[in-house]
Amino acid sequence: SQQGEEDPQALSIQEGENATMNCSYKTSINNLQWYRQNSGRGLVHLILIRSNEREKHSGRLRVTLDTSKKSSSLLITASRAADTASYFCAPAYSGAGSYQLTFGKGTKLSVIP
Amino acid sequence: EAGVTQSPTHLIKTRGQQATLRCSPISGHTSVYWYQQALGLGLQFLLWYDEGEERNRGNFPPRFSGRQFPNYSSELNVNALELEDSALYLCASRSRTAGETQYFGPGTRLLVL
Numbered sequence: 001s002q003q004g005e006e007d008p009q010a011l012s013i014q015e016g017e018n019a020t021m022n023c024s025y026k027t028s029i030n031n032l033q034w035y036r037q038n039s040g041r042g043l044v045h046l047i048l049i050r051s052n053e054r055e056k057h058s059g060r061l062r063v064t065l066d067t068s069k070k071s072s073s074l075l076i077t078a079s080r081a082a083d084t085a086s087y088f089c090a091p092a093y094s095g096a097g098s099y100q101l102t103f104g105k106g107t108k109l110s111v112i113p
Numbered sequence: 114e115a116g117v118t119q120s121p122t123h124l125i126k127t128r129g130q131q132a133t134l135r136c137s138p139i140s141g142h143t144s145v146y147w148y149q150q151a152l153g154l155g156l157q158f159l160l161w162y163d164e165g166e167e168r169n170r171g172n173f174p175p176r177f178s179g180r181q182f183p184n185y186s187s188e189l190n191v192n193a194l195e196l197e198d199s200a201l202y203l204c205a206s207r208s209r210t211a212g213e214t215q216y217f218g219p220g221t222r223l224l225v226l
Contacts, residue, residue, distance in 0.1 A: 042217035105155035
C-alpha cells in the first residue's frame with residue numbers, strides 16, 4: 001500500500017503538553033499534507049510541506065520532513081482540549097498521481113483538560 | 114466563500130438497493146475526490162474527477178461509480194449495496210490553479226441494513 005502510516009495510533013496527553021505524531025511513507029513524494037478530523041466529520045487541512053522543505057510552522061503546529069527516512073512528524077505545542085481529534089498525514093506521490101492523496105488510519109489525539 | 118457541500122447528511126438503505134450521494138465543490142474548483150471512511154479502515158480513495166472526466170479510481174468494485182457534471186458538481190452511485198458499504202463518504206474539491214490542498218465536505222453517512 002502507498003498510504004502514509006501514522007504512529008502512534010492513539011495518544012492521550014494533558015492540556016498544555018506537547019503532542020508529537022509521526023508519519024512514514026513508501027516512495028518519492030511531491031509534498032506531504034497533514035489534516036485533522038473532528039469526531040467523524042470532514043477533514044480540515046492543516047499544513048503542506050514540499051519535498052524540498054525540511055520544516056514548516058503554522059501557529060502552534062510544526063511539521064518536519066525527512067525524505068531520506070521517508071518520514072514526517074507533526075508537533076502540536078501547548079495543546080488544548082479543542083485539539084482533540086484524529087490527525088492524518090497524506091503523502092502526494094511524485095508523477096502523474098501527485099494531485100492524489102493517500103491517507104492512513106490516523107492518530108487519535110485526546111487532550112485531557 | 115461557501116465550502117464543499119454534500120447531501121444527504123445521512124442515508125439509510127437496505128442490502129441490494131442503490132445509493133446516490135451528491136457533492137458540490139467550492140466555486141472555481143474543478144477537481145472532485147471521493148473517499149470512503151469505514152470504521153477502523155482509515156480513508157480509502159474511491160474516485161477522482163477533473164474537468165468532467167474520471168482521472169483515477171481506487172481499489173473498489175465497479176458497482177461504485179460516479180460522474181462529474183458541467184458545473185463540476187459530482188455524484189457517487191453505489192449499486193447492489195452490501196452491509197460493508199456502511200461508512201462515511203467524504204467528498205473533497207481542489208482548485209487546479211491554486212495548488213494541491215483538498216477541501217473536504219462534512220460527509221454523507223451511509224448505513225446499509
